[in-house]
Amino acid sequence: MRAQPPVRIRVIAFGALLFICAPLVSLLWRVPWSRLVDLLTREVVTDALLLSLITSLAAALAALALGVPLALYLTRMNGFSASLIRAVVVLPMILPPVVGGAALLFAFGRNGLVGSAVSDLTGLVLPYTLTGVIVANTFVALPFVILTVEGALRASDSRFELAAATLGANESRVTFRVVLPMVRPALIAGGFLGWARALGEFGATITFAGNIQGKTQTLPLAVFVALETDRDAALAMSVVLISVSLLILVSLRDRWWPVR
Numbered sequence: 038m039r040a041q042p043p044v045r046i047r048v049i050a051f052g053a054l055l056f057i058c059a060p061l062v063s064l065l066w067r068v069p070w071s072r073l074v075d076l077l078t079r080e081v082v083t084d085a086l087l088l089s090l091i092t093s094l095a096a097a098l099a100a101l102a103l104g105v106p107l108a109l110y111l112t113r114m115n116g117f118s119a120s121l122i123r124a125v126v127v128l129p130m131i132l133p134p135v136v137g138g139a140a141l142l143f144a145f146g147r148n149g150l151v152g153s154a155v156s157d158l159t160g161l162v163l164p165y166t167l168t169g170v171i172v173a174n175t176f177v178a179l180p181f182v183i184l185t186v187e188g189a190l191r192a193s194d195s196r197f198e199l200a201a202a203t204l205g206a207n208e209s210r211v212t213f214r215v216v217l218p219m220v221r222p223a224l225i226a227g228g229f230l231g232w233a234r235a236l237g238e239f240g241a242t243i244t245f246a247g248n249i250q251g252k253t254q255t256l257p258l259a260v261f262v263a264l265e266t267d268r269d270a271a272l273a274m275s276v277v278l279i280s281v282s283l284l285i286l287v288s289l290r291d292r293w294w295p296v297r
Contacts, residue, residue, distance in 0.1 A: 101228050
């Protein structure tokens with residue numbers, strides 16, 4: 038067992054914990070718990086909740102479909118090229134959300150670099166649509182999947198891959214029958230973390246997909262609007278988002294950080 042840190046360190050640590058907990062406790066303190074069910078069953082809330090569940094689940098699946106191959110590719114790379122690609126991958130995590138939304142708009146908008154070609158060929162327009170919400174959510178969820186899976190792949194024992202290859206398994210068989218099953222917990226963790234991130238996305242969504250009730254208004258956007266018009270409803274929806282995020286982080290604690 039490690040020795041306890043000095044008293045001054047413990048005092049600062051407690052202050053940091055208090056700084057994080059105070060806003061959450063204050064929010065929960067103001068929630069009208071006796072009216073919680075009534076608030077969560079209002080049409081604007083149920084519409085936003087249903088839309089959030091659909092788009093965040095779709096985004097999590099899309100992030101897994103796109104992120105796992107890229108994570109596999111990154112584990113085979115080293116040097117500057119790997120660092121550069123990883124930096125680009127992480128960028129959506131640290132970009133201001135509105136900047137991310139603007140970048141999506143210039144890329145996939147009707148007159149965007151990619152969006153104009155897609156619109157001409159298929160007639161599909163992404164901004165201010167349900168698909169646009171999924172695209173924005175996938176953009177912010179993807180780094181969580183890639184980093185989680187890549188970390189597990191780099192920590193896995195490569196001798197199993199070599200043994201399978203020696204026995205005659207081709208690359209596809211080694212990947213799908215040996216490599217991915219070894220990191221299944223990381224795949225699950227990455228999927229859930231990506232889903233939680235997509236569920237809470239705000240800036241990229243409102244910039245790229247707008248805030249149309251019943252069409253593109255997700256739960257975080259509904260909270261933003263309700264803070265001006267119905268604070269109790271905003272608090273109720275905030276409880277849902279906090280509960281989901283906390284539940285996922287606690288459930289995946291041994292995948293997200295070491296537990297002894």
